[in-house]
Amino acid sequence: MGTNGMVTSSHYLATEIGHHALKRGGNVVDAAVSMWFAMTLTKPDLVGAAGEVPILLYLSDEETVLAINGSGPAPKAASIAWFRENGYELIPEDGFTPAVVPGAFDAWLMALDLYGTFSLADCLKPSIDIASDGYPIQPTMVRSITASQERFAREWPTTAAVYLPGGKPPVVGQVVKNPDWARTFKEVAELERTERRSGRTAGITACRDHFYRGPMAEKMVDFMGSYHCHDVYGKENTGLMTLEDLEKYEACIDKPITSNYRGLDVYKCGPWTQGPAQLELYNLLEGFDLRAMGHNSVDYLHTWTEAAKLAFADREHYYGDPDFADVPLDMLLSKSYADERRELIDPKEASMLLRPGRAEPVELVATTIKGGFEGDTVHCEAVDPMGNMISATPSGGWIRTSPLVPGLGFPMGTRGQQFNLTEGHPNCLMPEKKPRITLTPSLVMKDGEPYMVYGTPGGDGQDQWTSQFFLNYVDFDMDVQLALDKPSIHTNHFTGSFWPKMVRPGELRAEPSVPEDVLAGLSERGHKVVVDRPWSHGRCLAIRYDPHTGVKYGGASPRTGDGYAIGW
Numbered sequence: 001m002g003t004n005g006m007v008t009s010s011h012y013l014a015t016e017i018g019h020h021a022l023k024r025g026g027n028v029v030d031a032a033v034s035m036w037f038a039m040t041l042t043k044p045d046l047v048g049a050a051g052e053v054p055i056l057l058y059l060s061d062e063e064t065v066l067a068i069n070g071s072g073p074a075p076k077a078a079s080i081a082w083f084r085e086n087g088y089e090l091i092p093e094d095g096f097t098p099a100v101v102p103g104a105f106d107a108w109l110m111a112l113d114l115y116g117t118f119s120l121a122d123c124l125k126p127s128i129d130i131a132s133d134g135y136p137i138q139p140t141m142v143r144s145i146t147a148s149q150e151r152f153a154r155e156w157p158t159t160a161a162v163y164l165p166g167g168k169p170p171v172v173g174q175v176v177k178n179p180d181w182a183r184t185f186k187e188v189a190e191l192e193r194t195e196r197r198s199g200r201t202a203g204i205t206a207c208r209d210h211f212y213r214g215p216m217a218e219k220m221v222d223f224m225g226s227y228h229c230h231d232v233y234g235k236e237n238t239g240l241m242t243l244e245d246l247e248k249y250e251a252c253i254d255k256p257i258t259s260n261y262r263g264l265d266v267y268k269c270g271p272w273t274q275g276p277a278q279l280e281l282y283n284l285l286e287g288f289d290l291r292a293m294g295h296n297s298v299d300y301l302h303t304w305t306e307a308a309k310l311a312f313a314d315r316e317h318y319y320g321d322p323d324f325a326d327v328p329l330d331m332l333l334s335k336s337y338a339d340e341r342r343e344l345i346d347p348k349e350a351s352m353l354l355r356p357g358r359a360e361p362v363e364l365v366a367t368t369i370k371g372g373f374e375g376d377t378v379h380c381e382a383v384d385p386m387g388n389m390i391s392a393t394p395s396g397g398w399i400r401t402s403p404l405v406p407g408l409g410f411p412m413g414t415r416g417q418q419f420n421l422t423e424g425h426p427n428c429l430m431p432e433k434k435p436r437i438t439l440t441p442s443l444v445m446k447d448g449e450p451y452m453v454y455g456t457p458g459g460d461g462q463d464q465w466t467s468q469f470f471l472n473y474v475d476f477d478m479d480v481q482l483a484l485d486k487p488s489i490h491t492n493h494f495t496g497s498f499w500p501k502m503v504r505p506g507e508l509r510a511e512p513s514v515p516e517d518v519l520a521g522l523s524e525r526g527h528k529v530v531v532d533r534p535w536s537h538g539r540c541l542a543i544r545y546d547p548h549t550g551v552k553y554g555g556a557s558p559r560t561g562d563g564y565a566i567g568w
Contacts, residue, residue: 002567004385006552007031008541010046010378010457012564013135014038017126018382019566021118028382028390029057029116030123033108035380036394037127037185040410041178042135043562044163045144046457047378048397049181049410050102050220054269055111056256056443058450060387065443067254067269070107070394071434072100072415077240080421080429088233091417091429093499094401095231096224096239098416100435104394105211107251113204119196120207121189128189131182131409134175140560145169148400155230156403159411163399181409184216216408217246223405224412232499239412245432256443259333261286262474264451267443271319271327271426274497275440278463280311282470283338284345290475296487296514298521299347304471305491305508305527306345308464310355312494317356320426321434327426332357350526352506354494364493364505377439377457383450383545383552391441391453393462417499438462438497442470454542456557460497464490465538473544480544480555487511488537504528511537535559 005022009015017038018031026034032055040049053070083091091098112120145152146169152160153167162178163170170176188207196203210216224239231237256267259279266282268275284307293300318327331337341357354362377395382388396413404411418437419429427436438459444452452473456466465488472483488511492504508527510519512534523529539560544553554565 002552002554003550004568005383006543006554006565006567007035007380007382008543008554008556008563008565009035009039009380010539010541010563011039011042012562013042013130014380015564015566018380021123022382022384023568026118027116027386028384028388029111030118031382031384032380032390032392033112033116033118034123034126036104036108036392037124038130039378039380039394040397041127041130041181043141043378044399044410045141046376046398047394048399048413049105050412051104051394051396052100052102052413052415052437052439053104053107053392053394054273054437054439054441055107055390055392056267056269056441056453057111057115058389058443058445059115060450063448065256065267065445067256068107068111068251069254069269069272070103070251071272071437072103072249072413073432073434074100074416074419074429075241075245076431077242078416078429079431080423082240083421083429086235086237088421090421090499090501091419092231092233093414093417095229095237095414096402096412097231097237098414099224099239099241099402099412100416101241101245101249102397102413103249103251104396106208106249109204109208110251113201119200120192120204124185124189128182128185131178131185134177136173137170137176138562139172140562142169142172144400158404158406159399162404162409178409180404180407184408212246212249217243219408220405220412221246227403229403257329257333259283263446264474265445267445268440270322271329272321272434272436273440274315274319274436274438274460274463276319276329276332277311277315278440278442278467279333280314280338281307281463281467283333283335284310284342285471287339287342290471295472295476296518298518298525301489301518301522302350302525302527303345303347304468305489306351308491309351309493310341310344313354313356316354316494317359318426319436321436324430324433325426348525350506352526364503366505367500367503369500369502376459379441379455379457379539379541381453381455381541381543383453383543387450387545387547389443389450389453389543389545391443391455393439393441393455393457395439418497442466449547450545452542452544454540456538456540458538460492461490461538466540469540469542480542480553484540484542484555484557487513489514490537511535539563541565
């Protein structure tokens with residue numbers, strides 16, 4: 001708890017950096033930008049400088065909530081025809097062909113320019129120090145590097161030079177440095193200092209141009225255009241991206257979507273994310289007395305799962321980049337639509353159909369292909385002394401799916417794998433279109449005043465785990481930390497967002513601390529229960545803010561041990 005500021009992030013060093021940003025007089029944007037740069041270094045298996053980000057921001061002086069769309073589009077040369085003609089059944093998870101334009105860098109610099117107070121150099125300095133001096137590597141990173149060490153050593157010498165020191169994976173606590181990253185962003189910081197003489201915006205704009213139109217853009221495009229990177233299908237291709245793709249990109253301010261749950265206005269990003277599914281889920285669950293069912297009882301978890309199946313069926317059928325797809329949000333988020341859909345929930349039997357609203361149900365067929373990346377990322381939040389709130393879920397640019405660009409110290413992203421190759425689908429690949437991403441921060445208001453921010457890494461599981469945290473807090477009267485700690489479940493009763501887009505009809509995955517009799521009861525109702533490893537469902541973070549007392553309540557899930565909350 002704290003009366004001044006509170007920050008959370010997916011790595012304790014990043015949280016400490018955000019904490020110091022607030023204590024030095026910065027606001028939530030200054031803190032979040034600083035944390036993002038730090039996480040691209042300390043969690044490079046989950047986020048990188050060439051990734052993407054959705055951001056939700058509450059501005060206390062304007063009393064408004066806004067979203068920033070930091071998702072990048074497909075290159076102009078990327079098309080369904082190109083992938084089909086080159087023998088692809090799905091867009092691969094790795095290599096250069098799934099690369100989209102990096103959106104996060106522009107989004108964060110836009111936020112800093114419009115709403116922050118720090119210089120970019122101020123935000124960069126702690127991370128440049130980390131890249132130069134090194135940081136002790138944590139167990140999760142060691143496991144990730146070890147899993148990819150053969151590929152790094154055999155195919156990606158730029159990656160091996162940083163993450164296989166001495167030719168082998170680092171051990172826990174070994175100090176890892178990234179000199180190319182440090183050099184790259186020192187140049188960015190120096191450029192800003194030079195151009196800042198013409199004003200704060202001029203300095204930040206020069207850095208955006210350096211990334212998207214200058215030397216950094218040239219290095220990215222030159223590398224993808226000359227290096228044949230092989231992918232999960234065994235094919236070798238150069239990239240599809242050009243300088244023109246990068247030059248045209250601009251992040252944008254977007255209108256968030258919202259729905260009310262038991263007196264709380266929950267805000268999410270639009271259908272270019274999976275965020276609307278959480279609002280649909282809340283609308284469905286609002287018609288049940290969850291408290292009377294009992295926390296994590298058979299009735300509660302069955303009802304939650306069946307409602308989640310309906311919400312995610314709509315995600316699969318309707319969601320996509322709204323600049324290219326007509327997404328009927330007014331219908332999907334209406335209370336009357338939820339009343340209609342709620343009638344489909346059988347209190348005693350699990351559905352095995354995919355049932356999008358006002359469309360034909362789909363008979364799901366389990367996929368036989370296994371493997372692939374389930375999807376993961378990072379999250380950060382802040383509430384400052386002025387009552388501003390920010391929630392962001394940055395991702396992409398993972399070291400496991402693309403090699404480090406020579407001289408830059410970070411890889412390209414592979415978010416294009418989240419498109420599908422079905423003509424006419426709202427999320428089908430098209431040139432210059434953005435994929436529907438799984439990243440989904442949350443922000444909550446009550447009676448027009450700031451209330452809460454929350455979010456988690458975890459691909460398709462994000463809105464599932466965070467909804468259970470939120471329900472724990474709202475319906476079951478838990479405090480923030482206990483609500484984060486309680487065991488959770490999730491369903492995979494839809495097509496997965498990441499390659500190989502696995503379909504697992506009826507599957508319900510539970511952490512083992514869910515009581516055995518509850519798991520047995522769920523199995524009796526037809527759910528295909530799978531028990532996961534302990535403490536394996538996401539790494540949810542949350543801050544509850546009471547504007548009347550000024551007290552902030554921060555929490556971080558103990559899962560993986562890397563996330564942290566700090567307030568004072």
